[in-house]
Amino acid sequence: MTLARKLLQMLKDEGAKQVWGIPGDFILPFFREMEQSDILPVYSLSHEPSVAFAADASGRLEDGIGVLAVTYGAGALNTVNAVAQAYAERSPLVVLAGMPSQSELDMGLKLHHQVKSIDSQALIFNEITCAQVRLDDVSHALDNIAKVLNFCKEMSQPVLIEIPRNMATELCDERPARLPILEVEHTATDKCIEDFQQILAAATRPVVIVGVEVKRYDLEGIFCDWLKRLGIPCFSTLMGKGIAAEHDNSPVSGTYLGEAGDPDIAAIVEQSDLVIVVGAILSDSNFAISAQTIAGRQSVFIQHREVNFGHYSYHGIALKTILTQLCHVAESKKWAMHLPHHQASKPVLIHDRDIIAPMMIATMLNECFQRYGKLPVASDVGDCLFVSQGLAQTSVVAPGYYASMGFGVPAGFGIQATTGRRPIILVGDGAFQMTGMELGHCRRYGFTPIVVLLNNQGWEMIRAFSPDSQAADLGHWQFAQMAAILGGRGLTASTPSELQHALNSAFEDTSQFYLIDVQIPKGVRTPSLDHFAKVLTQKQKMARS
Structure with missing residues (x-):
């Protein structure tokens, strides 16, 4: 068996469901092995951050690991921000990055995609992964792979595996890899x-x-x-x-x-x-x-x-x-009364004459979950993240700490590819401009997300912290019109009744993706975002004083 195929099998054994990637010359031999072996399905998207976001979301689900494959330098370094997010938020992710072969290194020339030194890629990833290995010796490759995969699962953080161009097709033995034993303090x-x-x-x-x-x-x-x-x-x-x-x-x-x-x-x-x-x-x-x-x-x-x-x-x-x-x-006892007793928040009242307030989206989605069944949710950052807090008892994948924009749409792909379930994607117009065009891949992969786009013509989270910011204004984009070009159906909703109709249509039609452009007036936010921004701003001022 080739080293590439053994690596793929080991990834599958650790819970990987697929590989997300973008080919490049240094990783091409590995891509050929992936495609010919059919050990794991391969999904390619348009931009490296997107494949990393999708793999990250996959790793957050079902006790698995996410996997992405990219070329040396230009490909791998384009994933740094997304991999950093996975590191910060404890997501098990395996980065497979191409490398020049030893014969190329021996030429003594600067190689394309090289930064400062041939090791720049590994040195940069040292800051955002918990373990790294270069598969440049086939006799030790399996043990080294087992070691970093063990760290990936144990630490629930990304690891880097560099694959020199010539090593993917090297033959390796079939012996089981020796798993390292992590020291554990049992006596305490x-x-x-x-x-x-x-x-x-x-x-x-x-x-x-x-x-x-x-x-x-x-x-x-x-x-x-x-x-x-x-x-x-x-x-x-x-x-x-x-x-x-x-x-x-x-x-x-x-x-x-x-x-x-x-x-x-x-x-x-x-x-x-x-x-x-x-x-x-x-x-x-x-x-x-x-x-x-x-x-x-x-x-x-x-x-x-x-x-x-x-x-x-x-x-x-x-x-x-x-x-x-x-x-x-564990034993229960008669705990003292907690007052007041927590009750579910009251649904936002909806009237046809109303504008659409963000939390109406959560209320209507909850109604759709009751009517049609629950769906998993991928949320981007911004006010859509606070909208997701109002959803009743459904799984949510979101970057709530590192908070990098652009996560939502690729994460929805990761959910559907990993679980087979149709996802809801909550995303703002700013984040959609970063990765929303990836919806063009839905048709070839059979992805059918319902994308609920909060369109307030700007970065509302920035406005919450800096109301006078002109840089937060993004202008008015006709997002719904893009859907047909990308292979789905687009709907625009500017009133609650239009939003309810759009959501019903999307839930009832499972044959394609839906992009629902929800028109929200500038400055209309969830109460949670307003309070969140107010409290953090006050604490930041106190810290500076």
Whole structure:
């Protein structure tokens, strides 16, 4: 078997469902092996950031890994921002990058796509991947591949595998690769659980806030069992929206956004005497708006390979181990009343005479989910991210921390290619201008997303922080007219009734993609975005003073 085919088989064994890529001369031999072997399907798009976004979304689903293949230098370096996002947001992603062969290096010439040195590509990716390997020795290649794939899954972060041009077709043996054994601190687990149980027993009003690591490590089932046994309230972070959403009787009751979110949820957290944060990335988007609330009471932070009790920590214990042990010892008790009881937010009232406010989109999508069945959601950043927080119990993939624009449309492709389910894509007009043209690939791959485009003729998130910014204005684009050229159907909605009709039409027609251009007046935003921008701006001013 060739090295390329063995690598593809190892990727498949680790949960890869496909490869996203754009060919170039240094990676062409590997592409030929992919296409001829048919081990994994290959999807090519128009721009390297898009294939990285699609692979990232694929890696966030179903305990798998995302894979992209690009050429040396010009191709790989064009994915840096998207790969950086996967690194920051803990997404398991494998970057397969081409490399010159040794004979080309021996010429002593600068090679095309080379930056400063032949190693510039690897040095740059060293900052945004947790492991790197160059397959320049076939005798050690399988062990090296196994090592970096193990790190990819263990750390839930990207890795880089460089494939010299001549190595893809090299023959390699069929022996199993030797998997490295990561050092784990087992002896501390019992003491950690004992300490946690003592703290929990002393609490009367505990609350759990859950983050993305529970999804990344495929622990939603264990997590739900633990919470159901405890019987305490649970909310997600901004990034954690959609965790356990499709589990029966999910214990996750909403999203905690501090001062920027639901006041009932904020009240429950603020009245608690123990905040248990599980699997959350400790970022400003998750906690800056609520840092004082969290810091002002006893908290326990449970993350993969670290449990922090405030003045001391346990290291080296896997998140799965912690949650499994906690589930075994969990017991409910008569917790003190949390007031007020959290109730689902009231739907936004809709009248034909109304303009379309962003949260109307969430209300109407929830109605469509009830009528036609739930669909998974890919959301870009901006106000569409806050709209996604209003969706009822459906899975959501979104870049809530690193927040790079352009994620939505390719991420929708990643969802459909990986799960076979038709996605909803929430995207603003600014982000759509970056990657929206990729919809032209829907026809050849059979993708049928429903794209809900929030068109406020600008970057509304920028306006929220800087109302006088002229650079945030993008002008009026006729997005719906693009759909037919790209192979789908476009509809424009400027009133609630038009939006409802457009969504019904899209849900009922599964034969093609829909692009719904939702006309939202400039300055009309979700309340959450307004509060989020206000609170962060105030905190930033205080930090500068």
